[in-house]
Amino acid sequence: MNSIESRFTESPRRLSVLDHADVLVLGGGSGGVGAAIAAARNGARTILVERFGAFGGTWTSGLLSSIMPFPYVKGLFQEILNEVAASGGWRRSETEDPYAPGPNGSPGAPGHGGIYDAEVMKRVLDRMVVEAGVKPYFFLQVAGAFRDGNRIEAIIVESKEGRHVLTADYFIDASGDGDIAHHAGVPTEYGRTEDGQVQPMTLIFKMEGVDDARAEAHCRSDPRLAETWQRAKLAGDVTIPRENVLLSRSPVPGQWAFNTTRIHGKNGTRVREVTEAMIEGRRQAFEVAAFMRSYVDGFEKARVSETAGHIGVRESRRILGDYTLTSDDIIHAGSFDDAIARGNWYVDIHSPTGQGTTTVGPPDGKFYEIPFRSLRPRGVDNLLIASRCIDSTHEAHAAVRITPQVVAIGQAAGTAAALCHGAALCNIRDLDTARLRETLRSQGAYV
Numbered sequence: 001m002n003s004i005e006s007r008f009t010e011s012p013r014r015l016s017v018l019d020h021a022d023v024l025v026l027g028g029g030s031g032g033v034g035a036a037i038a039a040a041r042n043g044a045r046t047i048l049v050e051r052f053g054a055f056g057g058t059w060t061s062g063l064l065s066s067i068m069p070f071p072y073v074k075g076l077f078q079e080i081l082n083e084v085a086a087s088g089g090w091r092r093s094e095t096e097d098p099y100a101p102g103p104n105g106s107p108g109a110p111g112h113g114g115i116y117d118a119e120v121m122k123r124v125l126d127r128m129v130v131e132a133g134v135k136p137y138f139f140l141q142v143a144g145a146f147r148d149g150n151r152i153e154a155i156i157v158e159s160k161e162g163r164h165v166l167t168a169d170y171f172i173d174a175s176g177d178g179d180i181a182h183h184a185g186v187p188t189e190y191g192r193t194e195d196g197q198v199q200p201m202t203l204i205f206k207m208e209g210v211d212d213a214r215a216e217a218h219c220r221s222d223p224r225l226a227e228t229w230q231r232a233k234l235a236g237d238v239t240i241p242r243e244n245v246l247l248s249r250s251p252v253p254g255q256w257a258f259n260t261t262r263i264h265g266k267n268g269t270r271v272r273e274v275t276e277a278m279i280e281g282r283r284q285a286f287e288v289a290a291f292m293r294s295y296v297d298g299f300e301k302a303r304v305s306e307t308a309g310h311i312g313v314r315e316s317r318r319i320l321g322d323y324t325l326t327s328d329d330i331i332h333a334g335s336f337d338d339a340i341a342r343g344n345w346y347v348d349i350h351s352p353t354g355q356g357t358t359t360v361g362p363p364d365g366k367f368y369e370i371p372f373r374s375l376r377p378r379g380v381d382n383l384l385i386a387s388r389c390i391d392s393t394h395e396a397h398a399a400v401r402i403t404p405q406v407v408a409i410g411q412a413a414g415t416a417a418a419l420c421h422g423a424a425l426c427n428i429r430d431l432d433t434a435r436l437r438e439t440l441r442s443q444g445a446y447v
């Protein structure tokens with residue numbers, strides 16, 4: 001420690017206990033909302049802690065806007081989407097082909113992807129969280145964990161009021177980055193095997209004032225938009241390391257969302273690097289907007305109406321658990337006796353270093369399963385992961401991470417924690433996974 005650092009030590013002080021829960025969920029993104037609603041509906045006194053002022057995480061603070069087709073996810077995710085649609089905040093994708101009917105035992109119509117309105121999503125999630133009986137806290141950020149042997153006793157949180165602890169019998173880490181697991185000393189991995197690089201970040205933004213009909217004609221006549229983008233690159237009007245423009249038309253007339261900025265080499269868990277990424281992301285957003293105005297029909301009078309409050313982090317820590325899901329499991333439609341969710345989204349890797357996107361997945365009409373073991377962090381008895389950062393390789397993570405599947409993972413983690421609490425189990429590993437699967441099935445999940 002150098003002399004300046006040694007001047008700033010904090011004296012030991014007693015921290016006030018802000019609250020206690022049977023199940024505490026950290027992070028109100030798609031995984032955390034799924035986990036908290038499921039835990040509360042299954043009888044646990046549940047607290048949901050979020051650092052921003054809205055639930056949804058990447059869905060809302062990240063302005064994500066699009067949801068992929070989800071033929072193998074139902075349950076809580078379908079409920080959320082039904083609510084968003086009923087409130088006028090959903091526009092089903094017109095370009096995608098209808099998906100094949102679900103596999104044996106999967107009732108109902110296949111799930112079609114589409115675009116949602118992030119403001120409607122925020123309101124729906126507020127309502128569903130409160131109606132489930134969850135006690136929410138906004139504006140709390142986790143800063144540490146107290147661990148006694150294999151149990152987490154409390155997490156340290158910081159707010160405008162200062163530093164407190166929150167205690168709970170079971171904890172669910174849905175922070176995306178695995179912050180509780182990290183503070184509790186659970187082993188983690190980062191990046192791909194060959195060079196430790198992760199997928200790039202993207203700052204999503206919206207443009208308003210678009211002439212939808214003319215924009216549709218230009219953007220949907222493949223490969224016209226891609227060619228226009230390449231022309232602008234050759235002219236030096238675009239510097240972004242992406243091969244094409246990823247954009248979607250919102251349910252709000254004249255509004256389009258862009259998943260087109262690309263920022264490499266930044267770590268989503270380091271505050272300085274996230275700051276740099278936000279600044280570069282906004283620079284790129286305005287560059288894309290200028291391109292759209294100059295080159296693309298229908299955008300001549302459009303303006304940037306909103307940039308996301310937090311940059312989209314596709315990948316950061318991955319938490320080591322009792323089973324590491326691999327690309328083989330994804331591509332060969334792996335099945336598990338403790339499966340708690342299904343998915344068919346492919347290994348979708350936006351190049352960590354340059355242009356291009358890798359896409360390889362299970363055969364058409366097949367799905368892979370996600371085992372409960374991958375949600376159980378090593379060496380801790382009362383913690384579950386309900387986020388993109390479950391135990392998986394860089395490649396498998398790139399498939400598992402999409403929001404329908406993350407909600408399904410969250411629903412499983414919340415249900416599991418509530419069942420553990422109801423049965424007064426000391427260790428989540430003692431939970432009967434057949435009972436967990438049966439409960440999930442009875443509550444609408446495809447398991």
Ligand SMILES: Cc1cc2nc3c(=O)[nH]c(=O)nc-3n(C[C@H](O)[C@H](O)[C@H](O)COP(=O)(O)OP(=O)(O)OC[C@H]3O[C@@H](n4cnc5c(N)ncnc54)[C@H](O)[C@@H]3O)c2cc1C
Pocket residue numbers: 026027028029030031032049050051052055056057058059061064066067068140141142143174175176177179201202203204259311312313314386387388389401402403404406
């Ligand atoms: C640019 C981009 C585009 C994507 N495109 C799609 C797509 O089109 N369709 C799709 O389905 N998926 C897409 N994904 C993937 C998907 O959005 C994410 O994998 C998914 O949202 C992860 O959900 P999560 O709940 O694990 O994390 P998040 O959505 O990140 O939620 C984590 C929550 O925890 C909170 N939090 C984090 N740390 C703390 C802390 N220390 N204290 C308190 N709160 C904390 C955050 O504020 C946030 O609300 C995309 C992702 C990105 C980044």
